[in-house]
Amino acid sequence: GIQVEQSPPDLILQEGANSTLRCNFSDSVNNLQWFHQNPWGQLINLFYIPSGTKQNGRLSATTVATERYSLLYISSSQTTDSGVYFCAVDTGNQFYFGTGTSLTVIP
Amino acid sequence: DGGITQSPKYLFRKEGQNVTLSCEQNLNHDAMYWYRQDPGQGLRLIYYSQIVNDFQKGDIAEGYSVSREKKESFPLTVTSAQKNPTAFYLCASSGGNDQPQHFGDGTRLSIL
Numbered sequence: 329g330i331q332v333e334q335s336p337p338d339l340i341l342q343e344g345a346n347s348t349l350r351c352n353f354s355d356s357v358n359n360l361q362w363f364h365q366n367p368w369g370q371l372i373n374l375f376y377i378p379s380g381t382k383q384n385g386r387l388s389a390t391t392v393a394t395e396r397y398s399l400l401y402i403s404s405s406q407t408t409d410s411g412v413y414f415c416a417v418d419t420g421n422q423f424y425f426g427t428g429t430s431l432t433v434i435p
Numbered sequence: 436d437g438g439i440t441q442s443p444k445y446l447f448r449k450e451g452q453n454v455t456l457s458c459e460q461n462l463n464h465d466a467m468y469w470y471r472q473d474p475g476q477g478l479r480l481i482y483y484s485q486i487v488n489d490f491q492k493g494d495i496a497e498g499y500s501v502s503r504e505k506k507e508s509f510p511l512t513v514t515s516a517q518k519n520p521t522a523f524y525l526c527a528s529s530g531g532n533d534q535p536q537h538f539g540d541g542t543r544l545s546i547l
Binding site: 358373418 | 468470472476477478479480483485491493494523525527532533535536537538540541543
C-alpha cells in the first residue's frame with residue numbers, strides 16, 4: 329500500500345507561536361484529508377484538500393499533489409490546539425493514515 | 436443532527452468471547468469503514484464497505500468480521516481469534532469517491 333509519513337512526530341509550542349506540519353506520500357492520490365484528534369480520541373475534520381490552499385481561521389493547508397506532500401499551518405497557537413494531527417490520503421478505494429504529529433501547546 | 440453513532444463507548448471482553456461493536460450513520464453515506472488505533476499509533480484499516488451487502492478486507496482483517504445488511508449500519512465483530520483485541524476502534528463513513536470521511540467517537544475495548 330501507499331506510504332504516508334508525517335513530520336515532526338512531536339512538537340511543543342509556546343502559546344501564540346506558529347507551526348508547520350508536513351505530510352509526505354509515496355504515490356499519486358485522489359485526495360488528502362487533515363484531522364485533529366483531541367485528548368478524548370475524537371477525530372475532527374480540518375481540511376479535505378486534493379491540491380491548492382484552503383484556510384479556516386487560524387489554520388490553513390496546502391497540498392502540492394505533483395510533489396506528493398501537504399502542509400498544515402497553525403498560526404497563533406492556543407492550548408486547545410493540543411492533540412494529534414493526522415493526514416490521510418484517499419486512493420479512491422480507501423484512506424491511508426500517517427502516524428501523526430503530537431502537538432502540545434503550553435501557556 | 437446527522438452523524439455517526441458508535442456504541443458502546445467502553446467494552447470489556449473476557450478471553451474466548453466474541454463481541455460486537457455498533458456503528459450507525461444517518462448521513463446517507465454509501466461507504467463505511469472500521470479502523471483500529473493502538474496507543475501512540477495511527478489508524479489502521481480493518482474492513483470497509485462501499486455498498487450494501489458488499490465489503491472488503493483492509494490491512495488487519497484477521498480476527499474480525501463485519502456485515503452490511505443496511506446502508507446505515509456496519510457492525511464489527513471482534514472474534515476470539517483476535518489475540519490482541521485491546522485497542523480504540525473508530526468507525527467512519529463517506530459519501531463516496533472524492534468525499535471526505537467523517538468519524539464516530541470510538542469504542543475502547545479492553546480484555547478482562
